[in-house]
Amino acid sequence: MSKTDNSEDACPLPIGQYDKIVMAHGGGGQLTQSLIDKLMLAEFDNPALNEKNDSAVLAINNERMAFTTDSYVVKPLFFPGGDIGKLAVCGTLNDLAMSGARPLFLSCGLIIEEGFAIDSLQKIIHSMSRQAKAAGVNIVTGDTKVVEKGKGDGLYINTSGIGVLDTAMNISPSMLQHDDVVIINGDIGRHGIAIMAQREGFKLEQALESDCADLSGLVKLLLDGGIDIHCMRDLTRGGLATALIEISTAANKQIMLDETAIAIADPVRSVCEVLGLDPYYVANEGRFISVLPSAQAAQALAIMHAHPLGKKAVVIGKVDKGSQSMVTIKNRIGTTRILQLLSGSQLPRIC
Amino acid sequence: MSKTDNSEDACPLPIGQYDKIVMAHGGGGQLTQSLIDKLMLAEFDNPALNEKNDSAVLAINNERMAFTTDSYVVKPLFFPGGDIGKLAVCGTLNDLAMSGARPLFLSCGLIIEEGFAIDSLQKIIHSMSRQAKAAGVNIVTGDTKVVEKGKGDGLYINTSGIGVLDTAMNISPSMLQHDDVVIINGDIGRHGIAIMAQREGFKLEQALESDCADLSGLVKLLLDGGIDIHCMRDLTRGGLATALIEISTAANKQIMLDETAIAIADPVRSVCEVLGLDPYYVANEGRFISVLPSAQAAQALAIMHAHPLGKKAVVIGKVDKGSQSMVTIKNRIGTTRILQLLSGSQLPRIC
Numbered sequence: 269m270s271k272t273d274n275s276e277d278a279c280p281l282p283i284g285q286y287d288k289i290v291m292a293h294g295g296g297g298q299l300t301q302s303l304i305d306k307l308m309l310a311e312f313d314n315p316a317l318n319e320k321n322d323s324a325v326l327a328i329n330n331e332r333m334a335f336t337t338d339s340y341v342v343k344p345l346f347f348p349g350g351d352i353g354k355l356a357v358c359g360t361l362n363d364l365a366m367s368g369a370r371p372l373f374l375s376c377g378l379i380i381e382e383g384f385a386i387d388s389l390q391k392i393i394h395s396m397s398r399q400a401k402a403a404g405v406n407i408v409t410g411d412t413k414v415v416e417k418g419k420g421d422g423l424y425i426n427t428s429g430i431g432v433l434d435t436a437m438n439i440s441p442s443m444l445q446h447d448d449v450v451i452i453n454g455d456i457g458r459h460g461i462a463i464m465a466q467r468e469g470f471k472l473e474q475a476l477e478s479d480c481a482d483l484s485g486l487v488k489l490l491l492d493g494g495i496d497i498h499c500m501r502d503l504t505r506g507g508l509a510t511a512l513i514e515i516s517t518a519a520n521k522q523i524m525l526d527e528t529a530i531a532i533a534d535p536v537r538s539v540c541e542v543l544g545l546d547p548y549y550v551a552n553e554g555r556f557i558s559v560l561p562s563a564q565a566a567q568a569l570a571i572m573h574a575h576p577l578g579k580k581a582v583v584i585g586k587v588d589k590g591s592q593s594m595v596t597i598k599n600r601i602g603t604t605r606i607l608q609l610l611s612g613s614q615l616p617r618i619c
Numbered sequence: 620m621s622k623t624d625n626s627e628d629a630c631p632l633p634i635g636q637y638d639k640i641v642m643a644h645g646g647g648g649q650l651t652q653s654l655i656d657k658l659m660l661a662e663f664d665n666p667a668l669n670e671k672n673d674s675a676v677l678a679i680n681n682e683r684m685a686f687t688t689d690s691y692v693v694k695p696l697f698f699p700g701g702d703i704g705k706l707a708v709c710g711t712l713n714d715l716a717m718s719g720a721r722p723l724f725l726s727c728g729l730i731i732e733e734g735f736a737i738d739s740l741q742k743i744i745h746s747m748s749r750q751a752k753a754a755g756v757n758i759v760t761g762d763t764k765v766v767e768k769g770k771g772d773g774l775y776i777n778t779s780g781i782g783v784l785d786t787a788m789n790i791s792p793s794m795l796q797h798d799d800v801v802i803i804n805g806d807i808g809r810h811g812i813a814i815m816a817q818r819e820g821f822k823l824e825q826a827l828e829s830d831c832a833d834l835s836g837l838v839k840l841l842l843d844g845g846i847d848i849h850c851m852r853d854l855t856r857g858g859l860a861t862a863l864i865e866i867s868t869a870a871n872k873q874i875m876l877d878e879t880a881i882a883i884a885d886p887v888r889s890v891c892e893v894l895g896l897d898p899y900y901v902a903n904e905g906r907f908i909s910v911l912p913s914a915q916a917a918q919a920l921a922i923m924h925a926h927p928l929g930k931k932a933v934v935i936g937k938v939d940k941g942s943q944s945m946v947t948i949k950n951r952i953g954t955t956r957i958l959q960l961l962s963g964s965q966l967p968r969i970c
Contacts, residue, residue, distance in 0.1 A: 289735040294765025307741060308727070308761055311748040316724075316759040324759035326724055328783055331680055337726035337779055338762045373667075373677055375688035376659070377777045379730070384640040390658060397662040408667040408675035410659055411777075413692045414645025415968065419772040426728045426762075428688055428779035432679060617766065 292612020296505035299612055320518065321440055322501065323367035325433065332433040334369035336360060339426045343617040345392065347466045349458075349477030352425055353395035355553060355619060358482045360427040361403055362502040365484035366556065368439040368491060369431030374400060376410040376427060381420030392423065403482050405429075435491060441518035443498035449565045450523060450585040451558050453486065453578045454479065455531035456508050460550035460618050461539045476535040481554030486575045490558065493571045499559040502552070505619055509548035509595065509607040511557060512585075517593045525585035525597040525607075548597075549610055551618045559587065643963020647856035650963055671869065672791055673852065674718040676784065683784040685720035687711060690777045694968040696743065698817045700809075700828030703776055704746035706904060706970060709833045711780040712754055713853040716835035717907065719790040719842060720782030725751060727761040727778060732771030743774065754833050756780075786842060792869035794849035800916045801874060801936040802909050804837065804929045805830065806882035807859050811901035811969050812890045827886040832905030837926045841909065844922045850910040853903070856970055860899040860946065860958040862908065863936075868944045876936035876948040876958075899948075900961055902969045910938065 292299045309318060316324040323334035340356045350358075357374065364371040376396060380389065400407050458479040465472055483502065490497060499519070501511040508530070516523045532540075532547050540547045554577060560568055565583055572578030585597075595607040643650045660669060667675040674687035691707045701709075708725065715722040727747060731740065751758050809830040816823055834853065841848060850870070852862040859881070867874045883891075883898050891898045905928060911919055916934055923929030936948075946958040 287737055289731050289733060289737060289740065289765055291733055291765050291767065294731070294763060300763060303763060304761070307744050308758075308763075311744045312727070312751070312758040312761075314757040314759060316757065317761070324724070326759060326781075328684070328723060328781070329682055331682055333679070333781075335724055335726065335781055336760050337728045337777065339728040339730050339764045339777060341730060341764045341766050372679060373675070373686055375686065375779050376663070377688045377690040377728075377779075379690050379692060379775055380640050380645070382640060382642055386638055386640060389640065393658050393662045400663070406665040406667065407659075407663040408665060408677060409687050410655070410663075410668070411689045412645060412651060412654060412659075413690045413775075414640055414642050415692050415772060415775075416642065418769060421766060421770040424730055424764075424766075424775070426688065426690060426777035426779075428726050428728075428777075430677075430679070430684075430686055430781065 291616050295613025295616065296510055297610035297612050319440060321367055322363040323369060325367055334364050334367045334431040334433060336363040337426065337428040338363060339424060340619060341424050341617055342463065342619055343421060344466055345422055347478055348462050350480040351392055351395050352423060353392035354399050355480055356425040356427040357396050357399040358480055358553060359504065359619065360429040361405065361482045361484045364429050364431035365487040366500040366502055368435055368437055369433050370488065371403060371405050371429055371431045371484050373430045374405055374407045374427050376407050376425065378412045379420055379424040380412065380414050381422055382414055382417045384422050389423065399482060403484055439497055439500055441499050441515045444519040444521045444559055444587050445498065445561065446587055446589040447562050448498055448559045448587040449562045449583045451568060451581055452555060452584050453572060454555055454580045455533050456503065456552055456555060457532055457536040457540065457547040457550035459553040460615050461536045463618050464615055465539060470539065472535045474535045479552055479554035481577055483554065483556055483577060486572065486577045489571050489575055490568060493567065495560055495564050495568045495571065497558050497560050500556055502556040504551050504553060505613065507549040507551055510609060512595045513607060513609050516595050520591045520593050522588035522590060522592045522594045522596065523585055524588050525595065527597050527599045529582050529584040531580065545614050548607060549614055553619065562586065642967050646964025646967065647861055648961040648963050670791060672718055673714040674720060676718055685715050685718045685782040685784060687714040688777065688779040689714060690775060691970060692775050692968055693814065693970050694772060695817055696773055698829055699813050701831040702743055702746050703774060704743035705750050706831050707776040707778040708747050708750040709831055709904060710855065710970065711778040712756065712833045712835045715780050715782035716838040717851045717853055719786055719788055720784050721839065722754060722756050722780055722782040722835050724781045725756055725758045725778050727758050727776065729763045730771055730775040731763065731765050732773055733765055733768045735773050740774065750833060754835055790848055790851055792850050792866045795870040795872045795910055795938050796849065796912065797938055797940040798913050799849055799910045799938040800913045800934045802916065802919060802932055803906060803935050804923060805906055805931045806884050807854065807903055807906060808883055808887040808891065808898040808901040810904040811966050812887045814969050815966055816890060821890065823886045825886045830903055830905035832928055834905065834907055834928060837923065837928045840922050840926055841919060844918065846911055846915050846919045848909050848911050851907055853907040855902050855904060856964065858900040858902055861960065863946045864958060864960050867946050871942045871944050873939035873941060873943045873945045873947065874936055875939050876946065878948050878950045880933050880935040882931065896965050899958060900965055904970065913937065
């Protein structure tokens with residue numbers, strides 16, 4: 269049966285071996301990809317969506333616009349370094365920035381569970397407002413729904429966002445070139461481990477805060493500085509490894525990472541070791557990678573080092589020649605391993 | 620304490636007498652208004668949001684764009700005349716259309732409860748796709764989150780939408796003029812009562828389907844036909860009465876309705892009588908009112924009568940002179956009553 273023949277009652281395609289949604293379908297790994305590919309992309313099928321970028325880039329009359337959406341279901345709602353409101357605004361600003369867009373407007377859709385404390389709601393709305401104002405962006409439209417006790421979990425937030433592309437650049441995996449460098453703006457794993465530690469009540473020897481931050485200002489500096497960015501991705505659900513595997517797959521290029529260049533804070537490393545988590549797959553909310561020509565690496569790093577969110581920016585890898593989609597990582601003793609897409613998520617409800 | 624003095628921990632303002640969210644905060648009535656005014660508008664404060672229209676109308680470089688968001692929490696997910704997918708697409712298309720915009724792009728944010736049947740998800744996604752394609756609109760960006768069993772209710776959908784305004788017209792309550800007519804495109808209350816009957820297992824003598832439909836094509840005919848629409852509103856949560864009260868309040872104009880002109884289908888009337896519901900406050904998902912100059916009423920009706928969703932369009936009222944915000948309705952025996960904003964909702968989880 270061809271796709272356009274689908275009748276009123278669409279014939280269910282098997283999504284992997286599952287007939288029901290499991291937590292791993294939301295983890296950002298293989299099962300999420302499979303659900304998106306076999307269901308959403310198969311049904312909605314259009315060029316902007318099929319690009320699978322953080323934002324859709326759209327031509328609207330004479331403008332190039334970016335449009336993105338994200339729902340936030342993080343648990344707990346308040347965590348060291350932020351709350352669901354800050355996360356929802358930063359996350360959507362970052363998705364716009366990753367496509368090269370200048371964020372302009374956000375929406376705010378709330379699904380509130382009956383019984384939720386109004387002072388908590390007020391703190392979260394205040395947090396959204398403060399973060400949006402800091403970015404010079406207005407929250408221009410919203411919606412509020414209430415569901416019965418036991419049909420939600422306090423508060424879920426959807427933020428969608430619109431931005432405008434001031435540049436004619438195409439920032440996407442297809443732009444990757446042999447010898448491009450991969451730059452990251454700091455250490456990895458803080459958001460996921462801060463949430464996990466808070467949720468599980470771990471007492472850490474060193475305080476650990478989420479890295480949750482708005483990256484759009486830093487990205488603007490790079491674009492204004494004339495850096496010819498080929499691809500960007502923020503390292504949220506699925507972490508550094510998942511982002512790079514997705515890019516490598518979409519680009520049909522091998523990405524080679526140097527483990528010694530990738531910083532991991534001690535408390536993140538400790539919790540990962542105790543729980544058997546791989547920090548390369550742990551979510552960040554204020555880290556991104558940019559892929560750009562090696563000839564511009566020094567200039568890009570200089571720009572980033574001058575911004576509070578880019579002080580620790582480093583080159584962590586490069587794009588190999590050939591057309592094999594693969595992400596490899598060389599460790600301290602010179603051994604190379606291949607990073608694979610996980611089936612699900614190590615940590616659910618992280619964003 | 621002034622608004623800009625709010626510290627990190629915002630001091631909770633009382634939202635009515637409540638310190639916790641109750642179902643009525645999501646009902647679209649007084650409590651929803653109070654929550655939006657005292658919390659969202661106070662914090663997010665900007666001209667586009669403060670208009671409180673179904674869509675924000677935004678100037679982006681040389682374009683006038685509309686941007687809207689809605690989360691859908693309807694229960695049950697499948698109902699006579701549609702499902703949550705059709706509702707989510709139509710609802711957001713309608714919100715764009717009500718601002719005079721031509722819908723262009725939608726987003727799709729899913730919050731799925733663990734254990735949800737994948738074939739149900741597929742039917743809903745198919746339904747979204749079919750409805751979007753029928754409107755010539757692409758779903759260009761999406762997000763999928765999964766929450767644990769007992770932390771959701773099957774599926775919640777957020778759809779945000781972008782449209783472009785091809786006209787320089789300002790369609791908003793502030794445009795209301797004395798002697799304008801109020802036109803509705805059909806009978807009222809079908810969506811709310813169809814959902815209610817399905818949820819409660821009522822056996823109706825006559826079949827009743829939701830009126831859920833995409834109104835953007837019909838609105839386009841009116842605009843292309845040169846009708847000088849002053850204001851439009853789709854009659855969703857809170858029904859005809861709430862929409863008109865909101866318009867009357869924003870416009871500072873009295874709206875006078877003629878009850879004998881407002882059609883209510885027999886099964887809707889019967890269920891309302893049995894349950895003590897007022898059909899003027901029951902949600903519709905394919906009905907809208909337009910307010911326009913009386914001199915253009917005949918032309919507008921002729922345009923609407925030629926469209927499947929406007930066959931039963933009629934004038935149901937007019938705008939009075941003076942500047943008193945009030946909605947009155949004259950009944951069959953000539954008595955006039957004032958329609959008041961309800962505190963909450965008669966029917967929760969209707970959209």
